[in-house]
Amino acid sequence: xxxxxxxxxxxxxxxxxxxxxxxxxxxxxxxxxxxxxxxxxxxxxxxxxxxxxxxxxxxxxxxxxxxxxxxxxxxxxxxxxxxxxxxxxxxxxxxxxxxxxxxxxxxxxxxxxxxxxxxxxxxxxxx
Amino acid sequence: xxxxxxxxxxxxxxxxxxxxxxxxxxxxxxxxxxxxxxxxxxxxxxxxxxxxxxxxxxxxxxxxxxxxxxxxxxxxxxxxxxxxxxxxxxxxxxxxxxxxxxxxxxxxxxxxxxxxxxxxxxxxxxxxxxxxxxxxxxxxxxxxxxxxxxxxxxxxxxxxxxxxxxxxxxxxxxxxxxxxxxxxxxxxxxxxxxxxxxxxxxxxxxxxxxxxxxxxxxxxxxxxxxxxxxxxxxxxxxxxxxxxxxxxxxxxxxxxxxxxxxxxxxxxxxxxxxxxxxxxxxxxxxxxxxxxxxxxxxxxxxxxxxxxxxxxxxxxxxxxxxxxxxxxxxxxxxxxxxxxxxxxxxxxxxxxxxxxxxxxxxxxxxxxxxxxxxxxxxxxxxxxxxxxxxxxxxxxxxxxxxxxxxxxxxxxxxxxxxxxxxxxxxxxxxxxxxxxxxxxxxxxxxxxxxxxxxxxxxxxxxxxxxxxxxxxxxxxxxxxxxxxxxxxxxxxxxxxxxxxxxxxxxxxxxxxxxxxxxxxxxxxxxxxxxxxxxxxxxxxxxxxxxxxxxxxxxxxxxxxxxxxxxxxxxx
Numbered sequence: 001x002x003x004x005x006x007x008x009x010x011x012x013x014x015x016x017x018x019x020x021x022x023x024x025x026x027x028x029x030x031x032x033x034x035x036x037x038x039x040x041x042x043x044x045x046x047x048x049x050x051x052x053x054x055x056x057x058x059x060x061x062x063x064x065x066x067x068x069x070x071x072x073x074x075x076x077x078x079x080x081x082x083x084x085x086x087x088x089x090x091x092x093x094x095x096x097x098x099x100x101x102x103x104x105x106x107x108x109x110x111x112x113x114x115x116x117x118x119x120x121x122x123x124x125x126x127x
Numbered sequence: 128x129x130x131x132x133x134x135x136x137x138x139x140x141x142x143x144x145x146x147x148x149x150x151x152x153x154x155x156x157x158x159x160x161x162x163x164x165x166x167x168x169x170x171x172x173x174x175x176x177x178x179x180x181x182x183x184x185x186x187x188x189x190x191x192x193x194x195x196x197x198x199x200x201x202x203x204x205x206x207x208x209x210x211x212x213x214x215x216x217x218x219x220x221x222x223x224x225x226x227x228x229x230x231x232x233x234x235x236x237x238x239x240x241x242x243x244x245x246x247x248x249x250x251x252x253x254x255x256x257x258x259x260x261x262x263x264x265x266x267x268x269x270x271x272x273x274x275x276x277x278x279x280x281x282x283x284x285x286x287x288x289x290x291x292x293x294x295x296x297x298x299x300x301x302x303x304x305x306x307x308x309x310x311x312x313x314x315x316x317x318x319x320x321x322x323x324x325x326x327x328x329x330x331x332x333x334x335x336x337x338x339x340x341x342x343x344x345x346x347x348x349x350x351x352x353x354x355x356x357x358x359x360x361x362x363x364x365x366x367x368x369x370x371x372x373x374x375x376x377x378x379x380x381x382x383x384x385x386x387x388x389x390x391x392x393x394x395x396x397x398x399x400x401x402x403x404x405x406x407x408x409x410x411x412x413x414x415x416x417x418x419x420x421x422x423x424x425x426x427x428x429x430x431x432x433x434x435x436x437x438x439x440x441x442x443x444x445x446x447x448x449x450x451x452x453x454x455x456x457x458x459x460x461x462x463x464x465x466x467x468x469x470x471x472x473x474x475x476x477x478x479x480x481x482x483x484x485x486x487x488x489x490x491x492x493x494x495x496x497x498x499x500x501x502x503x504x505x506x507x508x509x510x511x512x513x514x515x516x517x518x519x520x521x522x523x524x525x526x527x528x529x530x531x532x533x534x535x536x537x538x539x540x541x542x543x544x545x546x547x548x549x550x551x552x553x554x555x556x557x558x559x560x561x562x563x564x565x566x567x568x569x570x571x572x573x574x575x576x577x578x579x580x581x582x583x584x585x586x587x588x589x590x591x592x593x594x595x596x597x598x599x600x601x602x603x604x605x606x607x608x609x610x611x612x613x614x615x616x617x618x619x620x621x622x623x624x625x626x627x628x629x630x631x632x633x634x635x636x637x638x639x640x641x642x643x644x645x646x647x648x649x650x651x652x653x654x655x656x657x658x659x660x661x662x663x664x665x666x667x668x669x670x671x672x673x674x675x676x677x678x679x680x681x682x683x684x685x686x687x688x689x690x691x692x693x694x695x696x697x698x
Contacts, residue, residue, distance in 0.1 A: 035174050036158075043151040050144050054137025082175045 619650025
C-alpha cells in the first residue's frame with residue numbers, strides 16, 4: 001500500500017462520484033443540478049488527469065485517455081452554461097439544462113470506464 | 128520525442144496539481160463571499176466571473192474589481208489569493224525552468240536529436256567512435272570529401288570540440304559510451320546506409336568491446352579498429368574484425384622499407400598522402416649504426432623491423448625490466464649527453480627518439496644533434512598539439528601514431544584497392560618503383576597527386592556499364608582519353624585492375640573493361656574530374672571512342688545525323 005496509489009485512486013473515484021452527483025436528477029430541471037457540483041466535478045477531474053501524466057504503461061495510457069475524455073465533456077458542459085447565460089444572455093431553460101447534463105453524462109461514462117480499468121489493474125496485481 | 132513528453136509531464140505533475148487546487152479554492156471563495164452590486168443589492172459572484180477574475184489576477188495582469196466594486200470581505204479574500212496564485216505560478220515556472228536545465232533531461236533531449244539526425248541520413252556514412260587526434264583528422268578528411276560521419280565520444284569536451292571545429296557538413300554527435308550497444312544502435316549500426324564502424328577510442332579494451340558488439344549486432348558490417356597491442360589485435364581478429372591497425376607496426380614497416388627500397392617507400396608515401404599536401408621529397412636514410420631511445424611499443428616495432436634489414440642499433444631504455452629490453456640495452460633515459468656518448472652517438476648515423484613523452488623526445492633529438500650535427504633524426508610525436516615545436520625542431524621524420532591511423536583508415540575507405548596495389552608492388556624491385564616514380568612525376572603539374580578508384584557499376588559508371596550492356600568493347604585506353612580532345616591522354620596512370628579475383632598490376636592500355644571491374648588510378652586532380660565526367664556521360668564516351676560528337680537533341684538527331692552515328696545511338 002503506497003500513499004501515491006491511495007491518492008491516485010481517491011481522485012479517480014471522487015471524479016466519478018462528483019460527476020454522478022451532478023448528473024443525477026431530472027434531466028431538464030435546473031433545480032436538480034447546481035453549478036457548485038459541476039465546478040467540483042471539473043476540478044477533481046482535472047486533478048485526476050494530471051495524476052495520470054507520465055505513466056508509460058499501456059493501462060496508464062488508457063487511464064489518461066479516459067480522463068482526458070471526461071475533462072473534455074465537462075469543459076464543454078461549462079462552456080455551454082457560460083455561453084448561454086452570459087454571452088447569449090438567456091435565462092436558464094430546461095432545453096439548455098438538458099444539453100449540459102447530457103454532456104456531463106458522457107463524462108460520467110468516461111469516468112466509469114476509468115474506474116473500471118483501475119479496478120481491473122488492481123485485481124490483476126493480486127497483491 | 129515521446130520519452131521527452133512523458134518526462135516533462137511526469138516532472139510537472141505536482142506544480143500542475145497545486146495550480147489547479149489553488150485556482151479552484153480561489154474561485155470557490157469568490158463565489159461564496161457575498162458582495163453588493165451598483166444598486167446596493169446583495170449580489171454573489173458567479174463561476175464565470177470568478178474564473179475570469181482569478182485568471183487575470185493570478186497572472187498579475189489586473190483589470191480591477193469587476194463587475195462591481197468589491198466589499199471589504201471580498202478584498203480580504205482577494206489579498207489572500209493574490210499571494211497564493213502568484214507563488215503557485217512561480218513554483219510552476221521554476222520547476223519547468225529547472226527541468227530544462229536538468230542534465231538528465233538535456234541528455235535525453237540530445238539523444239533524441241542525435242537518433243533523429245542519424246535516421247534521416249540518406250547517403251552512406253561511417254560511425255566513428257572516439258574524437259581524439261585520429262578521429263578528428265578522419266572526420267575532417269571524410270567530410271571535406273562530402274562523406275557523412277557519425278561521432279560518439281564519452282568525453283563531453285571532445286564533442287564540444289567537434290561543434291566548434293567548423294566542419295562544412297552536419298556531423299551528428301553524441302556524448303556517450305560507444306561500447307554500449309544502445310548507443311551503437313542509436314548511431315545507426317543497423318541503418319542501411321551505414322558502411323563501417325571505426326573504433327579509435329584510444330583504449331584497446333574499449334575498441335575491443337565496440338568490435339564485438341558491432342559484429343554481433345550486424346555481422347556483415349565492416350569494423351575497423353585501432354590496436355596498440357598484439358594480444359588484443361589477435362582477439363579482435365578472432366571474431367572477424369575486418370581491419371586492425373597498429374600504427375606502430377605500420378610505421379616500423381614503412382621505416383624499414385625506406386632502407387630496403389627507397390623508391391618503393393616514396394611510391395607508398397605519394398600514393399597514400401592526402402591530396403591537398405605537396406609531395407614529400409626523397410629522403411635517403413644513412414646506413415650505419417643507429418641509436419634507438421625507448422623500447423616501448425614503438426621501439427619494439429622499429430627495432431624488430433630494423434633488425435630484419437640488418438641495421439645495427441644501440442638501445443637506450445630507462446626501464447629495462449618491465450619492457451623486457453635485451454641485455455645489451457643501456458639503462459638510462461637518453462636525454463643526457465653522457466648516455467648518448469655511451470651509445471657512441473658521434474659514430475652513429477641516426478637517432479630515433481621513441482619515448483611516450485614529447486618533451487623527452489625533443490630533448491633527446493636536440494642533445495644528439497649537439498653531439499653530432501650530421502645525425503639523421505627520427506622522433507615519435509605523441510600529441511598533435513605539439514606540431515609547432517616539432518616543426519621548429521626541423522626533425523627529418525616525425526611519427527604521430529594517431530595521424531598514421533587516420534591516414535590508413537582514410538585509404539581503406541577512399542581507395543580500398545590501394546592495399547592490393549601496394550601488396551603486389553612490394554614484391555617488385557627498386558628499379559620498377561623508380562620507373563613508376565618518374566611516370567608519376569610526369570603526370571602531376573603542381574605537385575599535388577590524387578589517387579582514385581572507379582567501379583564499373585550501373586550507379587558509379589553508368590556510361591561504361593550501359594556501353595558494355597549493349598555489347599560495345601571498351602578498352603582501358605578509352606577511359607584514359609581526354610573527353611575534350613580524343614587524341615590526347617588524361618594525365619593519369621592506371622595502377623591496378625581487379626577483375627573478379629584477378630589482380631592485374633599496372634594493366635595494359637589495351638585491357639578490355641568488363642562490368643564489376645574495379646580500377647585504381649593516380650594522376651592530377653584535373654584528370655580525375657575528366658574521368659568522372661567520361662564514365663557518367665555516354666556522349667563523351669562515344670566521342671573518345673570515335674572522335675565524333677553524336678547529336679543529342681531530338682531535332683539534331685532527326686535532321687543532321689548520318690547513318691552510322693544513328694546506329695550507335697539507337698542500339
